[in-house]
Amino acid sequence: MGTGMRSESMMCGRARRVLWPGGGPRPASPEVIDAQEHLASCAACQQFVRDMRALGDAIREAAPREQAPAEVRGRLFAAVARARAGLQPSPRGRGRASWLAAAVLLVALAGALTADRLRRDGPDARIDPISAIAEDHATALGETRIASADPAEVTRWLERQVHFAMHVPVLPGARLLGARLCVTDDRRGAAVEYEVNGVAVSYFVVPDGARDAHSAKPPRFDRTTRVGYHVVSWREPGLLHAMVGNLPASRLATLAEACVEQARRAVAWMGGRAYEHEQEG
Amino acid sequence: MKETAARGVSLIGGERVPALGAHGVRLFGRASRPSEPKAFEELLSEHLDALYRTALRFCGGRKADAEDLLHDAVLRAFERFDELRDPAAARAWMFTILTRTNLNRLRTRRRRAETLASDFDEHEFEEALALWQGTETPEEQTDLVLQREQLAAALDALDEQLRPVVWLSDVEGFRQHEVAEMLGIPQGTVASRLFRARRILRELLRQKLPEAGAWGRA
Numbered sequence: 360m361g362t363g364m365r366s367e368s369m370m371c372g373r374a375r376r377v378l379w380p381g382g383g384p385r386p387a388s389p390e391v392i393d394a395q396e397h398l399a400s401c402a403a404c405q406q407f408v409r410d411m412r413a414l415g416d417a418i419r420e421a422a423p424r425e426q427a428p429a430e431v432r433g434r435l436f437a438a439v440a441r442a443r444a445g446l447q448p449s450p451r452g453r454g455r456a457s458w459l460a461a462a463v464l465l466v467a468l469a470g471a472l473t474a475d476r477l478r479r480d481g482p483d484a485r486i487d488p489i490s491a492i493a494e495d496h497a498t499a500l501g502e503t504r505i506a507s508a509d510p511a512e513v514t515r516w517l518e519r520q521v522h523f524a525m526h527v528p529v530l531p532g533a534r535l536l537g538a539r540l541c542v543t544d545d546r547r548g549a550a551v552e553y554e555v556n557g558v559a560v561s562y563f564v565v566p567d568g569a570r571d572a573h574s575a576k577p578p579r580f581d582r583t584t585r586v587g588y589h590v591v592s593w594r595e596p597g598l599l600h601a602m603v604g605n606l607p608a609s610r611l612a613t614l615a616e617a618c619v620e621q622a623r624r625a626v627a628w629m630g631g632r633a634y635e636h637e638q639e640g
Numbered sequence: 641m642k643e644t645a646a647r648g649v650s651l652i653g654g655e656r657v658p659a660l661g662a663h664g665v666r667l668f669g670r671a672s673r674p675s676e677p678k679a680f681e682e683l684l685s686e687h688l689d690a691l692y693r694t695a696l697r698f699c700g701g702r703k704a705d706a707e708d709l710l711h712d713a714v715l716r717a718f719e720r721f722d723e724l725r726d727p728a729a730a731r732a733w734m735f736t737i738l739t740r741t742n743l744n745r746l747r748t749r750r751r752r753a754e755t756l757a758s759d760f761d762e763h764e765f766e767e768a769l770a771l772w773q774g775t776e777t778p779e780e781q782t783d784l785v786l787q788r789e790q791l792a793a794a795l796d797a798l799d800e801q802l803r804p805v806v807w808l809s810d811v812e813g814f815r816q817h818e819v820a821e822m823l824g825i826p827q828g829t830v831a832s833r834l835f836r837a838r839r840i841l842r843e844l845l846r847q848k849l850p851e852a853g854a855w856g857r858a
Contacts (some may be wrong), residue, residue: 407772415809422693423792584678587681600792
């Protein structure tokens with residue numbers, strides 16, 4: 360390599376460093392002006408800038424987009440809850456199994472406390488059922504469930520498990536995975552499981568003591584966040600419905616509206632009895 | 641990077657973290673703690689997936705290590721939440737804590753020096769830049785189609801001090817001066833590590849994707 364070539368190479372290296380893509384705005388120093396003049400006349404450096412941008416774009420486009428698993432999410436929010444309560448967080452790494460056990464224990468304890476308080480103090484003293492639902496979504500650990508993408512099969516299975524008529528909606532953009540049971544206030548509820556763009560979404564229908572809801576009115580959707588999940592809930596007499604997941608609340612609301620609309624049609628088709636607390640004869 | 645208490649610094653895991661500037665992290669009294677009791681949980685929920693992915697990459701794809709790292713970082717963030725005033729800066733603030741927590745864990749584990757022994761100085765960086773073999777045709781520019789699994793494996797195979805730079809810059813979209821502050825290294829070092837990471841990724845993927853366009857050249 361001759362002196363001229365080495366000098367040209369040095370100019371390329373310096374220009375590329377000085378004008379490094381993503382380096383932000385630069386003062387118009389003599390070094391920058393020289394580099395810009397070089398870049399304007401050097402095809403190799405222009406190609407270098409294009410290559411760097413293309414590589415950055417390609418990496419961004421193809422980057423893996425894992426989501427925090429539900430159990431990790433549950434453990435993290437449980438740790439924050441413990442910290443908020445002023446408790447010493449359990450050390451990570453040494454006690455993963457005990458973390459899981461503690462989470463299960465907490466949920467079981469919350470359920471027992473709910474039932475106990477309900478028995479002693481009446482419905483006004485109940486623990487927030489929305490929180491219980493969101494915790495169930497976070498900590499579902501493989502209890503009684505059915506895995507099926509067939510709404511009719513899931514419906515039949517659920518109706519053998521719960522004491523209310525159950526409609527399993529076909530939600531737009533959602534893949535039905537199956538269903539499981541959930542227990543709140545010592546009563547069985549249903550949790551239908553979906554996947555929406557790789558995100559787990561649960562549709563809960565659980566018995567509810569609130570009697571203020573009226574079936575003749577369109578349901579009111581309430582949006583909230585519990586244990587790190589968005590929750591869109593609505594009520595009808597005797598039942599609480601909730602859509603839970605790590606989707607934007609607006610997307611969950613769209614699913615909830617579709618759910619209500621399908622249920623309304625099912626009620627009409629079944630002569631208004633779909634949501635009555637009666638078993639089909 | 642030397643910060644003074646007057647300019648506002650924060651201690652995160654024993655590290656002095658710049659408390660003003662790109663991250664918008666500031667020190668406030670207890671009275672100005674965010675008023676909503678669950679504000680931290682909402683913030684965490686919003687960014688948790690991205691933080692988890694980042695922790696996963698920092699830990700080379702090892703899920704158990706990533707969860708440990710994330711756990712420590714989240715609790716540190718919770719303890720220091722009253723220092724965050726500007727919601728717009730929350731994302732960078734949480735990533736800063738995660739990055740610093742990771743650095744602390746690496747140092748504790750390996751007692752490694754802050755700077756890679758092989759970090760380029762300015763002259764070496766210019767030489768390496770000058771040796772770049774560019775793509776030859778415009779068509780190759782449109783051929784940068786990568787498989788997620790292959791890129792994940794290639795990212796996880798990178799040196800653990802190159803990985804955070806390419807992830808935070810190219811994937812999470814932080815500006816290079818923000819990455820420099822997160823990692824506590826000069827911006828020029830961010831640029832040289834980013835260049836090296838991209839060059840290595842191209843080479844790694846060239847071996848795995850023999851017919852891929854621009855990736856197929858050393």
